[in-house]
Amino acid sequence: SQTIHQWPATLVQPVGSPLSLECTVEGTSNPNLYWYRQAAGRGLQLLFYSVGIGQISSEVPQNLSASRPQDRQFILSSKKLLLSDSGFYLCAWSVQGVYNYGYTFGSGTRLTVV
Amino acid sequence: GEDVEQSLFLSVREGDSSVINCTYTDSSSTYLYWYKQEPGAGLQLLTYIFSNMDMKQDQRLTVLLNKKDKHLSLRIADTQTGDSAIYFCAEMNYGGSQGNLIFGKGTKLSVKP
Numbered sequence: 001s002q003t004i005h006q007w008p009a010t011l012v013q014p015v016g017s018p019l020s021l022e023c024t025v026e027g028t029s030n031p032n033l034y035w036y037r038q039a040a041g042r043g044l045q046l047l048f049y050s051v052g053i054g055q056i057s058s059e060v061p062q063n064l065s066a067s068r069p070q071d072r073q074f075i076l077s078s079k080k081l082l083l084s085d086s087g088f089y090l091c092a093w094s095v096q097g098v099y100n101y102g103y104t105f106g107s108g109t110r111l112t113v114v
Numbered sequence: 115g116e117d118v119e120q121s122l123f124l125s126v127r128e129g130d131s132s133v134i135n136c137t138y139t140d141s142s143s144t145y146l147y148w149y150k151q152e153p154g155a156g157l158q159l160l161t162y163i164f165s166n167m168d169m170k171q172d173q174r175l176t177v178l179l180n181k182k183d184k185h186l187s188l189r190i191a192d193t194q195t196g197d198s199a200i201y202f203c204a205e206m207n208y209g210g211s212q213g214n215l216i217f218g219k220g221t222k223l224s225v226k227p
Contacts, residue, residue: 043219043220090157099145
């Protein structure tokens with residue numbers, strides 16, 4: 001069966017420090033991968049998606065970047081965190097071309113920038 | 115553009131039915147979803163419906179779709195305190211090279227004992 005792992009679950013980082021959040025998927029090949037951010041207003045904002053290794057699409061300009069070094073690994077990074085980067089970050093995957101299952105989400109990372 | 119809208123809050127008493135409403139904008143055939151998010155957790159897919167269907171039922175959950183009005187609802191029968199969560203409506207948008215889920219802002223359901 002397919003599973004998605006996201007870590008760490010909670011992170012407190014000072015302003016100006018780097019960030020690396022990792023997400024891995026097991027039990028499937030060539031998934032679409034996504035990073036979402038959920039801020040205090042509870043809406044979900046799509047940050048990045050990837051349809052393959054090294055292929056990253058950015059939905060909004062920001063202080064963050066994403067990379068996909070392996071088929072089932074998706075990394076969210078920042079060189080220097082801002083206070084506004086605080087939020088709940090969710091990784092998700094989907095099967096390419098299959099829509100009836102929607103996206104499957106990880107358990108999320110709560111990032112607090114202080 | 116694509117937009118999914120939902121009311122932000124709903125409060126019901128335990129044992130009552132909850133109805134969470136959503137409107138979407140894509141007029142083409144599409145999948146529509148309901149997700150549940152418990153505090154501090156990721157999103158869990160509850161159910162989905164394709165736009166050529168009017169209704170889908172799964173145990174205590176009933177999804178109704180009015181395609182003419184682009185209105186989707188989720189009814190939870192016999193609501194329990196464990197149903198307290200944020201419920202997200204989402205539609206699949208097929209623009210671009212792949213489908214993308216467009217989410218509403220979520221409806222926070224509070225169940226009072």
